[in-house]
Amino acid sequence: MFTVAGSCDYLLIDVSNSYAKLAFASRKRISRPTRIGTAELSSSVVTEFLRRRQVKKLVVSSVVPAKNSTISKAAHNKAPVLWLTCQRKLGITIDYPNPQSIGADRLANAAAIAELYGCPAIVVDFGTAVTFDVVSQTCRYIGGVIAPGLEAMTNFLYQRTALLPKVSLKEPRRAVGKSTLAAIRSGAVFGYRGLVREILGRIKAEQFSRKQVVVVATGGYARLIARHVPELGIVHPHLTLEGLRIVGNLNKE
Numbered sequence: 001m002f003t004v005a006g007s008c009d010y011l012l013i014d015v016s017n018s019y020a021k022l023a024f025a026s027r028k029r030i031s032r033p034t035r036i037g038t039a040e041l042s043s044s045v046v047t048e049f050l051r052r053r054q055v056k057k058l059v060v061s062s063v064v065p066a067k068n069s070t071i072s073k074a075a076h077n078k079a080p081v082l083w084l085t086c087q088r089k090l091g092i093t094i095d096y097p098n099p100q101s102i103g104a105d106r107l108a109n110a111a112a113i114a115e116l117y118g119c120p121a122i123v124v125d126f127g128t129a130v131t132f133d134v135v136s137q138t139c140r141y142i143g144g145v146i147a148p149g150l151e152a153m154t155n156f157l158y159q160r161t162a163l164l165p166k167v168s169l170k171e172p173r174r175a176v177g178k179s180t181l182a183a184i185r186s187g188a189v190f191g192y193r194g195l196v197r198e199i200l201g202r203i204k205a206e207q208f209s210r211k212q213v214v215v216v217a218t219g220g221y222a223r224l225i226a227r228h229v230p231e232l233g234i235v236h237p238h239l240t241l242e243g244l245r246i247v248g249n250l251n252k253e
Contacts, residue, residue, distance in 0.1 A: 007054040011079070012244040013071060014105060015041065015062040017128040018151075019220075022046075023238070024053055025245045033238055041067055046074035055079050059248040061104035061240065082251055084108055084243075089250040091115055095140040102141070106133045108243030109218065110141045115246045116236075117214045122203060123239065124196065124232060126219035128152060132199055134207060142207070145199050150192050150221050169224065192221075193229050200231050 010025040012033075020041040023033035036045065058075050061084040062068055068083075075081050082088070086099035090111040096102060109123040110133050120137040124130065129152070132145040150169060175190060177183030204213060217225070217232040218239035226232035236242070 007056075009056050010245060010248045011046075011049055011053070011055045011058045012241050012248070013046070013058060013060045013062075014108070014240045014244065015060070015064050015067050015071075016105060017063060020067070021238070021241060022049055023241050024049075024055070025241070025248070027245070027249050030238060030241050030245055033241060038064055038067065041070060043070050043074040046071055050074065050078050057082055057248060059244040060084065061108045061244055063103045063105060082248060084247055088247055090141075090247060091250055092119075092135060092139045092141055095136070095142050103131070105240050106131055106144065107141070108240045108247065109133055110135050110243070111246050111250075112236075112239045112243035113214070113216050114139050116239075116242065117216060117234070120208055120211065121214045121216065122200065124200070124215065124217045124219075124222070125240070126150060126217065126221040126225060130192075130196070130219075132203060134203060136207070137211065145203070147195060147199070150188060150225070153188060153192075169221065171224065171227065189224065193225055196225060196229055197231060 008024045009027050012023045012025050014021045015038060018038060019035050020038050021033045021035050024031045058079055058081045060071055060081055084104040084107060086094055086102060090107060092110055092114045109125055113121040113123050114135050119135050119139040121135045123133045128149045130147050130149050134142050134144050136142050172186040172189050175186055177186045215232055216234045216236050218236050222235050226235050
């Protein structure tokens with residue numbers, strides 16, 4: 001746990017389906033995040049963070065509604081909570097038929113990439129699902145793509161077959177595996193790189209033909225996949241938290 005005493009502007013909390021990340025932040029930078037399993041996120045965990053530092057505001061993106069009351073309970077009478085929604089100031093506009101359906105983490109990513117890298121841009125977030133979120137040349141969020149996450153794919157094989165083992169994901173030595181583990185690892189990593197390239201290629205052809213577009217990868221497996229995918233030009237592991245910091249700055253009420 002983060003143990004520095006004192007005060008700061010924000011406690012940032014990003015709650016995804018598999019993991020929650022928490023980090024203290026000033027208006028200009030975030031501290032090193034703490035990651036825990038989402039199932040382990042409780043009021044006592046958030047309360048412990050709030051004991052370590054006095055914060056002016058909690059800024060939260062959550063795609064797990066069951067955890068929202070947990071955060072509200074811990075923050076009660078300690079600091080206001082700013083929930084990231086499509087109604088907040090994001091530094092971008094939203095061109096999407098049902099903006100309420102966009103995940104808060106995806107909006108945080110879009111806000112972060114527009115502020116930190118400019119537009120047009122694509123964020124590829126390697127989480128429980130891999131999401132591709134697109135910000136136009138005029139800084140409008142225009143939609144994206146959702147595909148199964150890398151770990152979800154390999155876990156599915158393990159859970160739905162009698163003989164295939166659970167695999168730790170790392171760089172394969174070669175395409176042709178000499179064991180079942182190596183074969184699964186090769187199919188997962190090399191296959192996933194192909195998925196990412198194909199989707200990025202189609203997004204660029206459809207939206208940004210003959211235009212320069214910045215592509216930023218974030219999330220748990222961003223470094224592994226980006227290692228041999230030149231289309232993923234930038235890896236920013238904590239882009240979602242940066243987005244929360246930026247949204248905190250933009251919404252001062």
